[in-house]
Amino acid sequence: MLKLYDYWRSGTSHRLRIALALKGLDYTQESVDLLAGAQRAPEHMARNPQGFVPVLDTGEALLTQSPAIVEWLDETHPEPPLLPRGPTARAKVRAIAWVVACDIHPLGNQRVLKYLREEYGKDDAAIAAWALRWIGDGFAAIERLLADGPDGPWCWGAAPTLADVCVVPQIYAAVSRYSLDIARYPRLAGIDAAAAAHPAFQAAHPTRHPDAR
């Protein structure tokens, strides 16, 4: 049985829950309380030397880095596929996912915001402006990437892919933490609406997590 170590409000954990739900996989779950610093406790550092969630225990290995775990899930459980056929389409889908995973999320992570607050004395308004700056750049670029790809309702056509697995949690974070008006990004708003109506995305939502508060 797969075991997921996660935190309810973690966007990278949210990605994993979506992928697991899309694949229809059963798993057990253990929360790592990021607010209490449990990610730096020795037992979690032994799972992930970076002290991050998510971690997926496959029974044979402890997997870290959410995009790598999603690709492992896709390789070990190919249906439904999370990447399209063909190397060019696959690269395009990964590119959308990486805008989130490499260029937006790391700059808005809580540890980065905490550092800005504690080391540089930034207040809530400055922190929000920082986060929204990088979210805005990334979302504007994703809108253009989506315009060059197939029609929706998802990032790449008629079914969710790795790109949606990364994009939807980032939209949730932007709207719930910073009140971003997602209507400014019409394709992203459409993807958000598709996710809101999809059972796997509903099941994976942070508000459905056992620790949601």
Ligand SMILES: N[C@@H](CCC(=O)N[C@@H](CS)C(=O)NCC(=O)O)C(=O)O
């Ligand atoms: N690139 C990593 C990032 C993981 C990450 O930043 N996780 C956050 C939660 S979204 C975390 O565990 N933060 C704990 C901390 O910063 O102390 C991934 O995709 O798995």
